[in-house]
Amino acid sequence: MNVLWEQFPVFRDGFLLTFQLSFLSAIGALLVGTLVAVLRISPVPPLRWLGTSYVNLFRNIPLTAVFVFVVVGLPLLGSSADFLKIPGLDQIFTRLGIDLPYFRFSIIALSLYTAAFVCEALRSGINAVPSGQAEAARSIGLTFTQNLRFIVLPQAWRAAIVPLGSVIIAMIKNSAIAGFMGLYGDLSSRGQELVSAGVNGVTYPLIPVFIAISLGFLIMTVPLGLLLDRIEKNRMVKAR
Amino acid sequence: MLMKRLAAAAAIAVLGVGVAACGGTDPATPGPSTASFKAGSTMEKLNKAQKITIGTKFDQPGFGLKGLDGKPAGFDVEIGKLIAKELGIPADKIEWVETKSAVREEVIEKGTVDLVVATYTINDARKQRIAFAGPYYVAGQHIMVRSDDSSITGPDSFKEGTKKVCSVQGSTPATNIKKYLKDEATQLVLFGGYAECVDALKNKTVDAVTTDNVILLGFVASSNGAYKLAGNKFTDEPYGIGVKKDDTDFRNFINDLLEKIAKDGSYAKAWNDTAGKFDKNTPTAPAVNRY
Amino acid sequence: MAQPLIELNSVNKWFGSLHVLRDVNLTVDRGEVVVVIGPSGSGKSTLCRAINRLETINSGTITFDGQPLPAEGRALARLRADVGMVFQSFNLFAHLTILQNVTLGPIKVRGESKANARERAMQLLERVGIANQADKYPAQLSGGQQQRAAIARALAMQPKAMLFDEPTSALDPEMVGEVLEVMTSLAAGGMTMIVVTHEMGFARHAAKRVVFMADGELVEQAAPAEFFGNPQSERAKDFLSKVLQH
Numbered sequence: 001m002n003v004l005w006e007q008f009p010v011f012r013d014g015f016l017l018t019f020q021l022s023f024l025s026a027i028g029a030l031l032v033g034t035l036v037a038v039l040r041i042s043p044v045p046p047l048r049w050l051g052t053s054y055v056n057l058f059r060n061i062p063l064t065a066v067f068v069f070v071v072v073g074l075p076l077l078g079s080s081a082d083f084l085k086i087p088g089l090d091q092i093f094t095r096l097g098i099d100l101p102y103f104r105f106s107i108i109a110l111s112l113y114t115a116a117f118v119c120e121a122l123r124s125g126i127n128a129v130p131s132g133q134a135e136a137a138r139s140i141g142l143t144f145t146q147n148l149r150f151i152v153l154p155q156a157w158r159a160a161i162v163p164l165g166s167v168i169i170a171m172i173k174n175s176a177i178a179g180f181m182g183l184y185g186d187l188s189s190r191g192q193e194l195v196s197a198g199v200n201g202v203t204y205p206l207i208p209v210f211i212a213i214s215l216g217f218l219i220m221t222v223p224l225g226l227l228l229d230r231i232e233k234n235r236m237v238k239a240r
Numbered sequence: 241m242l243m244k245r246l247a248a249a250a251a252i253a254v255l256g257v258g259v260a261a262c263g264g265t266d267p268a269t270p271g272p273s274t275a276s277f278k279a280g281s282t283m284e285k286l287n288k289a290q291k292i293t294i295g296t297k298f299d300q301p302g303f304g305l306k307g308l309d310g311k312p313a314g315f316d317v318e319i320g321k322l323i324a325k326e327l328g329i330p331a332d333k334i335e336w337v338e339t340k341s342a343v344r345e346e347v348i349e350k351g352t353v354d355l356v357v358a359t360y361t362i363n364d365a366r367k368q369r370i371a372f373a374g375p376y377y378v379a380g381q382h383i384m385v386r387s388d389d390s391s392i393t394g395p396d397s398f399k400e401g402t403k404k405v406c407s408v409q410g411s412t413p414a415t416n417i418k419k420y421l422k423d424e425a426t427q428l429v430l431f432g433g434y435a436e437c438v439d440a441l442k443n444k445t446v447d448a449v450t451t452d453n454v455i456l457l458g459f460v461a462s463s464n465g466a467y468k469l470a471g472n473k474f475t476d477e478p479y480g481i482g483v484k485k486d487d488t489d490f491r492n493f494i495n496d497l498l499e500k501i502a503k504d505g506s507y508a509k510a511w512n513d514t515a516g517k518f519d520k521n522t523p524t525a526p527a528v529n530r531y
Numbered sequence: 532m533a534q535p536l537i538e539l540n541s542v543n544k545w546f547g548s549l550h551v552l553r554d555v556n557l558t559v560d561r562g563e564v565v566v567v568i569g570p571s572g573s574g575k576s577t578l579c580r581a582i583n584r585l586e587t588i589n590s591g592t593i594t595f596d597g598q599p600l601p602a603e604g605r606a607l608a609r610l611r612a613d614v615g616m617v618f619q620s621f622n623l624f625a626h627l628t629i630l631q632n633v634t635l636g637p638i639k640v641r642g643e644s645k646a647n648a649r650e651r652a653m654q655l656l657e658r659v660g661i662a663n664q665a666d667k668y669p670a671q672l673s674g675g676q677q678q679r680a681a682i683a684r685a686l687a688m689q690p691k692a693m694l695f696d697e698p699t700s701a702l703d704p705e706m707v708g709e710v711l712e713v714m715t716s717l718a719a720g721g722m723t724m725i726v727v728t729h730e731m732g733f734a735r736h737a738a739k740r741v742v743f744m745a746d747g748e749l750v751e752q753a754a755p756a757e758f759f760g761n762p763q764s765e766r767a768k769d770f771l772s773k774v775l776q777h
């Protein structure tokens with residue numbers, strides 16, 4: 001396990017980048033996923049079809065393929081995903097604002113892919129909201145969007161929070177692919193670099209390196225899991 | 241102590257064979273050699289059989305790439321032909337066998353092939369199992385850019401901090417290039433394979449791709465002039481010719497030949513006819529290492 | 532004569548092959564309180580729900596305040612805002628406090644100011660007797676309190692009519708009275724009401740007219756005294772004999 005201490009800066013930097021990538025992708029996935037879920041339950045058939053197609057597509061192709069479409073496809077279309085160079089945010093997440101687009105591409109690929117699963121988790125949450133809630137909302141004259149926004153989605157979110165958490169945890173682990181898709185410096189790829197290419201000619205054995213990588217992921221996923229448990233417990237208390 | 245004795249023995253062997261070889265061949269008149277080889281040597285055996293089996297790459301443009309005629313072509317192939325000629329064997333009596341990287345030691349040990357010329361980097365681990373003649377070429381890390389880009393002249397061009405470079409995740413070249421970068425976060429792009437890097441180069445998302453020149457030459461070769469190598473290679477990876485571990489006579493024979501072709505111009509011709517089409521810098525033949 | 536507020540003309544409704552509403556004709560005048568009774572599965576709820584288009588109909592027409600029911604969209608939402616509905620299972624918004632339940636519609640649908648909506652909501656909660664519960668969540672209230680909150684929520688929209696679908700059926704017996712009390716005072720205040728209920732006492736005292744349904748048909752309608760004293764149809768007699776025995 002010496003590798004963790006000897007190469008601590010490598011793991012620390014890798015962790016910080018993976019954390020940033022996961023954080024921003026989670027926000028993206030939740031936003032896109034909610035939008036797709038709304039499409040899927042929309043009363044307008046073409047929108048419903050669009051939402052269903054989205055889920056069927058992104059849920060059923062490998063994440064690597066999504067990455068290729070984004071990482072190779074967007075430049076073909078002449079895009080560097082500059083819309084993600086969000087002023088202010090790029091001060092905190094400096095990789096967002098740089099010329100190289102692969103951090104932004106990775107966020108897009110992870111968000112698009114994970115959104116399909118977010119949508120399904122949300123939909124299960126929406127189904128868990130008793131139909132009387134939406135009916136009561138309609139009966140006081142809320143429109144479809146108001147109904148979703150003020151009545152159904154807030155409750156669906158609560159019912160969906162645990163499955164959503166699992167989706168986000170899976171996404172954090174999936175983020176490891178980014179290191180093979182243009183992004184330099186995420187946790188798992190920097191760790192593997194210690195094994196295959198080494199530092200100043202010194203290479204490290206696989207097992208300790210991967211233990212260190214796993215620790216980095218656990219730091220992100222375990223607290224998230226605990227938080228979910230707490231939210232779930234709180235919710236049960238409230239419902240009683 | 242042991243090392244010294246081995247070195248002395250090698251020196252004697254070199255001298256002996258060297259004299260014999262020099263006496264037996266005439267660089268001015270190419271064609272089947274009439275020299276008589278040392279009795280019982282691999283050279284004599286191959287010369288008598290008038291047949292040789294050579295392992296090479298079939299998928300490495302510029303070095304060993306199988307053509308439409310079913311025969312490989314490239315710099316390695318030319319080196320193989322020169323060896324065969326020195327043995328008095330015509331080129332059409334050479335049997336070419338594809339030797340992918342992973343199987344090279346094995347086919348030499350088993351005797352499936354008589355020698356291997358296949359972008360074969362000399363290193364100590366391999367010397368445990370087989371012997372290397374050469375090096376006949378020193379490969380190394382190089383930089384590939386778009387042909388219309390003259391702003392990158394070597395790894396130092398990255399020090400200023402604006403140029404972006406792509407390589408493969410976890411590879412030695414990716415690690416090597418880092419010390420030339422001002423900021424890895426804004427300059428380095430890593431993919432799982434080189435095809436994506438070349439794509440990024442094409443899309444101008446990056447300005448350069450770096451890895452071994454041999455690999456880059458392949459992309460230059462298939463790019464219809466879209467890419468070129470910039471400057472000189474900046475690391476050394478010596479390529480050798482693999483023979484059986486204990487066949488010192490044969491190894492020395494090949495080493496002598498390498499020294500000869502370096503002088504008589506056939507080395508340069510071999511390069512210019514093959515890899516030299518994509519890399520105009522004709523390499524100077526490296527000094528052979530008679531370990 | 533003034534135009535009726537609610538008017539159903541030859542309304543038919545099927546659930547698949549099940550004919551749930553058979554050629555129903557019904558008019559309700561402004562300020563009138565109509566109680567709908569009938570055996571389980573006779574289509575009372577469906578009738579109620581059709582009036583604010585929570586259920587679509589297959590043929591016939593329904594007009595409200597002179598206008599046919601709009602099909603979709605904002606016009607339909609506006610209509611629903613004008614028709615209050617109280618459900619058997621309360622259906623209070625579980626994630627909102629009682630006060631938020633009552634103010635949501637006025638703020639989001641009517642565009643009332645928060646302060647104004649809040650003030651009116653507190654008055655309404657006062658009127659139904661649960662002002663002190665305003666900041667609690669629905670799950671923290673008893674059934675009777677929840678149903679009174681649901682009535683307040685509907686009233687907050689200042690509806691032209693109120694539909695009640697068995698508002699006391701899910702309540703423990705000791706809580707039925709408090710809800711009926713609120714409804715009775717509403718009726719006395721001149722609200723137009725259609726009430727589906729099994730509470731014959733309420734029908735007798737508060738209703739202006741009793742409508743009896745069976746098998747999707749509107750079998751007979753009459754003033755309560757007449758209906759309970761002298762039912763015309765066999766089915767009504769049969770139904771009343773069973774209900775009034777208890």
Ligand SMILES: Nc1ncnc2c1ncn2[C@@H]1O[C@H](COP(=O)(O)OP(=O)(O)OP(=O)(O)O)[C@@H](O)[C@H]1O
Pocket residue numbers: 546549551569570571572573574575576577578
């Ligand atoms: N959404 C639906 N899909 C299919 N059938 C339905 C649906 N809603 C109601 N029904 C059927 O329609 C018939 C009338 O139902 P409705 O709820 O209007 O009766 P009701 O008079 O209110 O009965 P209860 O006194 O039990 O509430 C019943 O047979 C019921 O099973």
Ligand SMILES: [Mg+2]
Pocket residue numbers: 575576577696697
């Ligand atoms: Mg009913």
